[in-house]
Amino acid sequence: xxxxxxxxxxxxxxxxxxxxxxVGDSTWxxxxxxxxxxxxxxxxxxxxxxxxxxxxxxxxVDNYPLAASNLQFNAALISNSYAKLNWTVTEDHxxxxxxxxxxxxxxxxxxxxxxxxxxxxxxxxxxxxxxxxFAGITYYRLKLLGVSGNxxxxxxxxxxxxxxxDMVSIRPNPATTVATIGIESTERTxxxxxxxxxxxKQLYEKKVLTNIxxxxxxxxxxxxxxxxxxxxxxxxxxxxxxxxxxIQKK
Numbered sequence: 001x002x003x004x005x006x007x008x009x010x011x012x013x014x015x016x017x018x019x020x021x022x023v024g025d026s027t028w029x030x031x032x033x034x035x036x037x038x039x040x041x042x043x044x045x046x047x048x049x050x051x052x053x054x055x056x057x058x059x060x061v062d063n064y065p066l067a068a069s070n071l072q073f074n075a076a077l078i079s080n081s082y083a084k085l086n087w088t089v090t091e092d093h094x095x096x097x098x099x100x101x102x103x104x105x106x107x108x109x110x111x112x113x114x115x116x117x118x119x120x121x122x123x124x125x126x127x128x129x130x131x132x133x134f135a136g137i138t139y140y141r142l143k144l145l146g147v148s149g150n151x152x153x154x155x156x157x158x159x160x161x162x163x164x165x166d167m168v169s170i171r172p173n174p175a176t177t178v179a180t181i182g183i184e185s186t187e188r189t190x191x192x193x194x195x196x197x198x199x200x201k202q203l204y205e206k207k208v209l210t211n212i213x214x215x216x217x218x219x220x221x222x223x224x225x226x227x228x229x230x231x232x233x234x235x236x237x238x239x240x241x242x243x244x245x246x247i248q249k250k
Contacts, residue, residue: 012029026058026059027058027059028056028057028058028059029056029057029059030054030055030056030057031054031055031056031057032045032052032053032054033052033053033054033055034049034050034051034052035051035052038050038051038052040052056107057107058107070088070089070090071087071088071089071142071144071154072087072088072089073085073086073087073141073142073154073155073157074086074087074157075140075157075158075159076159077133077159077160077161077186079187079189079237080161080162080164080185080186080187080189080237081161081237081238082129082130082131082132082133083129083130083133083138083140083159084127084128084129084130085100085127085128085129085130085140085157086125086126086127086128087125087126087142087154088123088124088125088126089123089124089126090122090123090124091117091120091121091122091123091124092121096116096117096145097114097115097116097117097145098114098115098117098126098142098143098144098145099111099113099114099142099143099145100112100113100114100115100128100130100140100142100143101140101141101142101143102130102138102139102140103138103139103140103141104134104136104137104138104139105139106139106156106158109141112128112130112140113128115128133159133161134161135161135163136160136161136163137158137159137160137161138158138159138160138161139156139157139158140156140157140158140159141153141154141155141156141157142154162184162185162186164234164236164237164239164240164241165241165243166184167183167184167185167241168181168182168183168184168232168234168241168243169181169182169184170182170232170243170245173244173245173246174246174247174248175221175245175246175247175248176221176247176248176249176250177220177221178218178219178220178221179218179219179221179232179245179247180216180217180218180219181193181216181217181218181219181232181234182214182215182216182217183208183210183214183215183217183234183236184213184214185210185211185212185213185214185215185236186212187210187212188209188210188211188212189209189210189236189237190207190208190209190210190236191207191208191209191210191215191234191235191236192205192206192207192208192234192235192236193205193206193207193208193217193219193232193233193234194206194232194233194234194235195219195230195231195232195233195245196230196231196232196233196242197225197230198228198229198230203222203225203230204219204222206219210236221247221249225247226247226249227247227248227249228246228247229244229245229246229247230244230245230246230247231243231244231245232244232245
């Protein structure tokens, strides 16, 4: 596979491999990825290689003709707070509905909720909200239910919830004349920056509208702020993070 800065999709086939699997069985697939220069080939797929990784995936044998087709499934994180899932699908008589499943590692799944079908034919639209995605990456998939007990799974979608403490930076720290507060954000949103003294009193406050990417806000060190430890408090996405700021006067 060629190098790329964007996600790529590759389809794997074993048309000549024989097996004894029955519909409803499961098996495991091991995927090993390394650079071409490491020397892994079809005739030498195992052993030690200088780089890369190995991942195992559970596969289900599910050649079922379900009464749902043309599924388009999407997931999006809203305000770094909750995930909104939506999907469109063409249903025939016999569609049983959809279980929404959630995972933090794309391997171990738990049921998040259920959307039932009204049993009629036609193009349908569904929405579901997850109020509490995991910190970091959350994976979602749909389990398509057949009324006869036959099921299939959708493609996996993911959202990334940023951790507020990782989104806020201070430089330089210690600061002498000015401190620059950096806030990383995936959308334009309101933030409030405060400076708290060692006595717990608020010394400074500024409201900021963040940009997509990094927003930098300069805070001049006031003459009456003595050398010592202060707290930079940032409030956004209905969350609060406190970071230590050291002021060191010359």
